[in-house]
Amino acid sequence: xxxxxxxxxxxxxAEGNPLTVKCTxxxxxxxxxxxxxxxxxxxxxxxxxxxxxxxxxxGSYGFEAEFNKSQTSFHLKKPSALVSDSALYFCAVRDNLxxxxxxxxKGTMLLVSP
Amino acid sequence: ETGVTQTPRHLVMGMTNKKSLKCEQHLGHNAxxxxxxxxxxxxxxxxxxxxxxxxxxxxxxxxxxxxxPNSSHLFLxxxxxxxxxxxxxxxxxxQELGSSGNTIYFGEGSWLTVV
Numbered sequence: 001x002x003x004x005x006x007x008x009x010x011x012x013x014a015e016g017n018p019l020t021v022k023c024t025x026x027x028x029x030x031x032x033x034x035x036x037x038x039x040x041x042x043x044x045x046x047x048x049x050x051x052x053x054x055x056x057x058x059g060s061y062g063f064e065a066e067f068n069k070s071q072t073s074f075h076l077k078k079p080s081a082l083v084s085d086s087a088l089y090f091c092a093v094r095d096n097l098x099x100x101x102x103x104x105x106k107g108t109m110l111l112v113s114p
Numbered sequence: 115e116t117g118v119t120q121t122p123r124h125l126v127m128g129m130t131n132k133k134s135l136k137c138e139q140h141l142g143h144n145a146x147x148x149x150x151x152x153x154x155x156x157x158x159x160x161x162x163x164x165x166x167x168x169x170x171x172x173x174x175x176x177x178x179x180x181x182x183p184n185s186s187h188l189f190l191x192x193x194x195x196x197x198x199x200x201x202x203x204x205x206x207x208x209q210e211l212g213s214s215g216n217t218i219y220f221g222e223g224s225w226l227t228v229v
Contacts, residue, residue, distance in 0.1 A: 032215045034217070034218075036220075041225075042222055042223070043116065043118075043120075043204055043220040043221050043222040043223045044204065044206075044220040045116075045220070046217050046218075046219060046220075049215060049217060051215035052215075090157070101147075101159055101162060101170065101211075102159075102218055104156055104157040105156070106155075106156045107156075107157075
């Protein structure tokens with residue numbers, strides 16, 4: 001079985017400060033990890049993914065995420081937050097053992113204040 | 115703009131109505147999905163189609179009936195729904211199923227309200 005935990009329902013950060021949205025996962029094999037963002041009244045937009053290789057993955061809108069196998073984490077980061085980054089962020093995981101679909105976390109609301 | 119288009123964006127229906135949600139993907143993908151997103155609940159995978167064949171049905175009530183006439187189109191037929199079925203229904207597609215790093219791309223969703 002595979003699972004994702006996003007321990008924070010909400011993250012508050014001031015504009016210009018660095019932000020981190022946490023994600024930990026559990027899979028049987030090796031993980032494929034994804035981050036999506038959902039703006040109000042919109043669908044989910046793909047931000048970035050980790051498949052293999054460099055542990056630091058860069059994605060859209062200046063976001064990046066670091067894969068840490070020993071801590072089974074894939075935290076989303078951005079060096080300088082923008083008010084427009086305020087949205088709901090979802091982490092998702094799929095294992096590499098045969099057919100499986102994505103398992104999503106419950107989401108973390110990011111609020112960036114001016 | 116996304117490569118996955120959903121219509122209608124908003125739908126209000128009575129419990130005795132029959133309606134359908136439509137999804138079209140312009141990405142040349144072979145797999146399509148229906149997800150349900152309810153307030154304060156995790157994203158729920160409802161149905162998965164690969165090359166127009168249903169490969170997963172996650173214990174979804176029969177009042178939801180999917181149809182995939184070709185690899186570009188996916189429908190969700192709705193019949194005698196309950197108020198608790200009110201949610202955002204998201205369609206998605208990916209290159210293929212299987213153990214891969216393929217990205218799933220989502221549409222903008224259809225907001226369904228059952229009255």
